[in-house]
Amino acid sequence: MIYFFIILGLFVGSFLNLVIDRLPKKQTIIRDRSKCDFCNRKLEWFELIPLVSFIIQKRKCRHCYRKLSFYYPFTELTTGVLFGLTFLTGNSLYVIPYVLFAISLVIVSCLIIIFFTDLKYGIIPNQVILFASSIALLYLTLNTPYLILQHLLSALFIFLFFLLLILVTRGRGMGMGDAKFAFFIGLLLGFPLTIFSIYLAFLTGALVSIILILLGIKKLKKDTIPFGPFLAGSTLLTYFYGNEILKLLLKLLNL
């Protein structure tokens, strides 16, 4: 069963690659088949097999022989692994109904899209936030309707917190995309997991920034490092293991 969801994830990841590259450029996603980034040649079906095509073609376009981006197999692999994790942590199919499990896969996909669009283009598409928020609301309605108000308040609170941060820092380091994304995170995770997830994002963001600056890859004032990937990463971790981590932390504090 888990292998089925990993392979499903690889194929969904291949589709997410299209969304990730086309949404920021406002291109159509469904009607047009995948093309080579360089020569624009439409890809044949056998060039669209996730991971396998990339490895067999040795990273090259079959037509113009230019090297393809490592982002493509990376997105596919990430989606495969996370779909497998969703299956494992979704408390197996007999505890959580099929519909909720399917919704979880959609939410995970949205987080993967946000992770890569912000990393590659510095953009968190509004459509994805809007779509993901509606899906999260549906999930709450089906799963824990008594928590809707609490999650909505968490979302509003964390959105205002980000607005305040943007005002204080005058938009350096963070943008409105991050604030809207934070609203979705609040809606999805509620209290107290939202606080934990945002805190983790700031912590890992600061850590990675310091490492990149020390390595000379990024300059302190010149380059900005997108915050969305850190938010997406910490939200995925919290979504899967937040309750366990929180329990562990409380246990450690009691000792």
Ligand SMILES: [Zn+2]
């Ligand atoms: Zn080409």
